[in-house]
Amino acid sequence: MREALDPWTFVTAAYLVGVGSTLAMVAWSWLAMRRAEKRRDAVRRR
Amino acid sequence: MHGFANPARFLRIARWLTPLCLLAGLVVTAVALGWGLFVAPAERLQGETVRIIYLHVPTAWLGMAGWMGIAGASFAEIVWRHPLAAIAARACAVPGAVFTAVCLITGSIWGRPAWGTWWVWDGRLTSMLVLLFLYLAWIALAQASRESGREQSIVPAIFGLLGAVNIPIIHYSVIWWQSQHQPPSITLGKSAIAGPFLAPLFAALVGFSLIFAGVVLARMRAILAEQQAEARLRRKGLEIA
Numbered sequence: 001m002r003e004a005l006d007p008w009t010f011v012t013a014a015y016l017v018g019v020g021s022t023l024a025m026v027a028w029s030w031l032a033m034r035r036a037e038k039r040r041d042a043v044r045r046r
Numbered sequence: 047m048h049g050f051a052n053p054a055r056f057l058r059i060a061r062w063l064t065p066l067c068l069l070a071g072l073v074v075t076a077v078a079l080g081w082g083l084f085v086a087p088a089e090r091l092q093g094e095t096v097r098i099i100y101l102h103v104p105t106a107w108l109g110m111a112g113w114m115g116i117a118g119a120s121f122a123e124i125v126w127r128h129p130l131a132a133i134a135a136r137a138c139a140v141p142g143a144v145f146t147a148v149c150l151i152t153g154s155i156w157g158r159p160a161w162g163t164w165w166v167w168d169g170r171l172t173s174m175l176v177l178l179f180l181y182l183a184w185i186a187l188a189q190a191s192r193e194s195g196r197e198q199s200i201v202p203a204i205f206g207l208l209g210a211v212n213i214p215i216i217h218y219s220v221i222w223w224q225s226q227h228q229p230p231s232i233t234l235g236k237s238a239i240a241g242p243f244l245a246p247l248f249a250a251l252v253g254f255s256l257i258f259a260g261v262v263l264a265r266m267r268a269i270l271a272e273q274q275a276e277a278r279l280r281r282k283g284l285e286i287a
Contacts, residue, residue, distance in 0.1 A: 005158070005159045007093050007094035007095045007159055008094060010095055010098070010155050010156065010158060010159050011083070011095060011097050011098060013155050014098040014101055014102070014151075014152040014155045014156065015079070015083070015098075015101065017148060017151050017152060017155070018101035018105065018148050018152055019079070019101075021144055021147070021148050022075070022144075022148070022254075022257060025140070025144050025261060026068060026072070026257060026260070026261060029140075029141075029260075029261045029264040029265055029268070030068065030264055032264075032268045033064070033264040033265070033267045033268040033271070035268075036267070036268040036269075036271035036272050036275070037268070037271045039271070039272075039275050040271040040272075040274050040275040040278075043278045043279060044278060046282075
């Protein structure tokens with residue numbers, strides 16, 4: 001006997017994981033880059 | 047290619063290419079995933095769960111491409127001693143690991159309704175899990191080399207080259223061993239996937255690839271800026287002493 005599973009629950013979970021991780025990685029990489037370049041410029045000005 | 051290994055030339059190009067790749071990647075990926083979710087049809091046997099393919103396949107390819115990036119950069123580091131090669135390898139590791147983890151998690155979520163189980167220890171799934179462990183080990187090794195002041199160490203580069211052995215194992219695992227996972231659907235020149243599924247899949251692959259490129263460029267710029275700041279501080283310290 002097959003279980004009655006709602007396919008959209010699985011699709012939603014997969015998209016939340018995939019999109020959430022990708023956006024978090026993009027935001028983290030961009031902010032880390034801006035922070036590092038600001039620090040380098042500050043050190044150069046000193 | 048060798049000309050781009052100059053950090054100043056790289057920065058001139060990366061300054062405009064990084065936001066361009068990230069913005070274009072986010073837009074193309076949003077369109078592709080919207081297309082896959084709301085426009086593409088459900089599949090005859092798998093129904094709506096086939097929509098997970100638009101996340102699972104691009105992240106699987108990029109998880110493997112990330113390690114090939116590490117291996118290529120490691121080769122350039124060992125053979126030509128390019129100043130940017132080690133930085134490029136470090137920049138590929140985190141997005142590669144993230145996409146490999148996303149591939150494993152979305153595959154597991156897809157496996158429950160499709161196979162009736164979250165996980166099986168077959169060749170494809172296990173070799174992909176090994177790839178995630180290789181990424182984590184590589185990141186730890188590169189970090190340890192940096193913290194111990196041996197930034198020029200080629201040990202991570204050798205590990206990067208040796209780890210590439212796992213990539214053909216992942217690819218051929220569904221051919222060599224009995225597997226729950228389906229055999230390759232897309233090979234050079236032909237596809238077993240019908241057009242209405244293939245078009246959004248291709249768009250998602252382009253979008254995620256642009257995001258991957260943008261993240262690698264952003265991480266390379268961050269690592270380069272950290273190194274330049276540290277070098278400047280060291281020089282100043284020496285001048286004062």
